[in-house]
Amino acid sequence: MEALGRQILVEFYDCESAKINDVEYIEEAMLSATKAARATIISHNFHKFSPYGVSGMVVIAESHVAIHTWPEYNYAAVDIFTCGDTIDPWIIQEYLKEAFGSQNVSSMEMKRGLFKVPQGEKLLFKPTVNVQEN
Numbered sequence: 001m002e003a004l005g006r007q008i009l010v011e012f013y014d015c016e017s018a019k020i021n022d023v024e025y026i027e028e029a030m031l032s033a034t035k036a037a038r039a040t041i042i043s044h045n046f047h048k049f050s051p052y053g054v055s056g057m058v059v060i061a062e063s064h065v066a067i068h069t070w071p072e073y074n075y076a077a078v079d080i081f082t083c084g085d086t087i088d089p090w091i092i093q094e095y096l097k098e099a100f101g102s103q104n105v106s107s108m109e110m111k112r113g114l115f116k117v118p119q120g121e122k123l124l125f126k127p128t129v130n131v132q133e134n
Helices: 023-036 089-100
Strands: 002-013 041-048 054-060 063-070 075-083 104-115
Touching: 002 089, 023 041, 023 054, 023 063, 023 089, 075 089, 089 104
Parallel strands: none
Antiparallel strands: 002 075, 002 104, 041 054, 054 063, 063 075
């Protein structure tokens, strides 16, 4: 079985509250983390909630990196989804751990889009076959 992508669900605990409540800081950290992994950034959007918390997403050609923070609990949840094998999503996790000052991290990796591939062939995350549109 081969997978189209990898999804890492990350729990960042014991973060620096001020950092994970600062929308501009989070935006810069997320963009820098995706660049460090050599991902191709397509777009990004971040929102600051009142009185605290930030949600945002970086859309990358390889899929996405999303975040929601709870500064009142010194906690941030991050979803890193990558397709193909051109980037290492764990680089993004490690970068954000340092950026948020997280003292405790829990992660789970899932393979997404599992397919049986004939021996000698490779699963392409961007197929060369034309797909019929409805």
